[in-house]
Amino acid sequence: LREFYRLLEETSNPLILVEKAKPLLDKLRTEAGINADETKTNTDDTTTNEDAKLSNYVQPLISVLLLKLLHTLSASYHTISLDHLQSLTSGLGVTFTQVEKAIVSAATSKHTTPLRVRIDHRSRCLRFGDSAVPKRGSGGGGKGYPLESGTMRSHLTVLSRRLHSVCAVIDPPDVKAQMVAREKLYCTVRAAVDGEHVAMLARKDLIEKRKEEAERLTQEKLKAEAMKRREVLKNAQEEEERRLDREKYLREREKMDKIRKEVEMTEKKALLKALGHNVEAMSDKELVAIDVDKLMREHAERKAKAKDDAERKVKEMEKKLDYIVRATRIEEVPLVKKRYEERVRLQKESYEADVVEKARNAKVQWERDCNEKAQLNAHSIFDFMQDFEDLAMVGRRAIHEAKMVEEDRRAEDIAEKGKLQRARNRKEVEQRRIKEEAEQLIREEEERKAEAERQAREEERRKQDEEKRQVEAEHRKKEDERLAVEREKQRERDAAAPAPMSKDLENASGSRYVPPARKDEGGGRWGGSSGRSWGESRGGSYGGGRYEGNRDERFGGGRGGD
Secondary structure, three states: OHHHHHHHHHOOOHHHHHHHHHHHHHHHHHHHOOOHHHHHHOOOOOOOOOOOHHHHHHHHHHHHHHHHHHHHHHHHOOEEEHHHHHHHOHHHOOOHHHHHHHHHHHHOOOOOOOOOEEEEOOOOEEEEHHHHOOOOOOOOOOOOOOOOOOOOOOHHHHHHHHHHHHHHHHOOOOHHHHHHHHHHHHHHHHHHHHHHHHHHHHHHHHHHHHHHHHHHHHHHHHHHHHHHHHHHHHHHHHHHHHHHHHHHHHHHHHHHHHHHHHHHHHHHHHHHHHHOOOOOOOOHHHHHHOOHHHHHHHHHHHHHHHHHHHHHHHHHHHHHHHHHHHHHHHHHHHHHHHHHHHHHHHHHHHHHHHHHHHHHHHHHHHHHHHHHHHHHHHOOOHHHHHHHHHHHHHHHHHHHHHHHHHHHHHHHHHHHHHHHHHHHHHHHHHHHHHHHHHHHHHHHHHHHHHHHHHHHHHHHHHHHHHHHHHHHHHHHHHHHHHHHHHHHHHHHHHHHOOOOOHHHHHHHHOOOOOOHHHOOOOOOOOOOOOOOOHHHHHHHHHOOOOOOOOHHHHOOOOHHHO
16 A cells, blocks of 8 residues: 555556556455456445455545546646547456546546546547647537647746746856946936927827817707707797698598488488388488488378277277176176085085084093093092192292392392493494594595696696697787788778779679778789688698698687686
8 A cells, every 4th residue: 555655655657657557456356355257347335354444445446546537638738539538447357337437536526626537428528627628619529629738738838938037047148238228228218208299299289189179069059950850840840830730620520420310310210220121222312312301201100000000909909898897797797606605515514514513523632631520539639739739839839039149149240241242342432433434534535635736737738728828829919910910901902003994803703893901801912712821722622831720720710718
């Protein structure tokens, strides 16, 4: 064991490690009484022979030797073939499966430093260090592995430093020349540092000014763009509001027309079904062409006729039923009398038989009672009756008194329970009252808060409506002013132009001449009976323009709406 320990501590050559350890293992197996074949076939069994105490150390020493071999191989090799590894471990007397288990245990050990090793069965080799971890994205098959491990990566750097130290020892540099060159360099730097500092400050100021100017221009540009966007957005919102109001009015009108038509169509279908017509076979055009008033009159006439027919049939049925009932009752009178007389006779006979039977049974019972009384008198039973009754009453009185005491106790218990129950009921009623009062207070508080919120909402809505009305009034005022200015301009233009002859105007327009003061009432400058101006026609047809549509529709119902 001492030689084996020295071998493990001093030997670092993996190629001769197993060869030197093989004689020691054979000697240890010989002393333990275990041959190599038994070790290969059964490595986990322990011997119970008292002469083979060293046999317990054979398998652990083999495991330690395998671990030492793997560590020395990892320090010397990046990769090693499995065949070479099998040849190195053939002298240990273990199977290669056990060697693979030892490799896996060394790589996944949590008690010692794990060995960075990987078995590549595809390439039939063993990889150590960083070569055991494939690169990301590699396709496998032994490709994509780095060429250096963590311990080998800095070897060239260390070699360079040591060679530089050797060169400095062999050919030492001129220290005075180095000091002179360094002094010249320092003087040059000190002479130029002030100028460089001033230039750097000037460059910094210039950069700051340029930054501030660029930032100012950017801010102004952003403000102008934001103002332009706000104006565009405001105009778009106003245009959208006018469009939405116009569309809302049109939708409401279409909706009311549609509802009215649907109601009329439903009434027509109901009337037609009531009159017996096949509504499903009729088209929509036929249903629209039908007169509702005519259908209602026809339906009323049919209902009146049906009602008269029903009343006539009921009267006829009443007369027929009355005749049948009278005839039936007349025919049933003799039969009813005969059944009544027969029933009276049978009941009389049954009553007489019952009276005779009861008298006979009473006589028999009286005779039996007399015989029993005579027998009791013969034995002097009635002489001792009073004593028997007294003795019986003594026991009954005792039982009666005990029951009275028990009943008094039970009545007291019932009274006590009733008292407790009444107290509980009063307490529950009081608690319920307090709870209801608290709930009532909470409800009142919630109602008060809800009322306050409602009033606040109403006030807010009222303010919004007031603001809206003010805005609409301003819009209407501006519109009226604009229209007044336009009318005044038109009057001035008409007054400046020569007045045409009325006859020529009638021949040209086909209508009577309208004075300029009444042109607004008659439908605009260009005449006509439509009552719509050029701006109205243009806005209503194409949906554009700033003042399109009816002014009353735009501002919510005309001037009288305020």
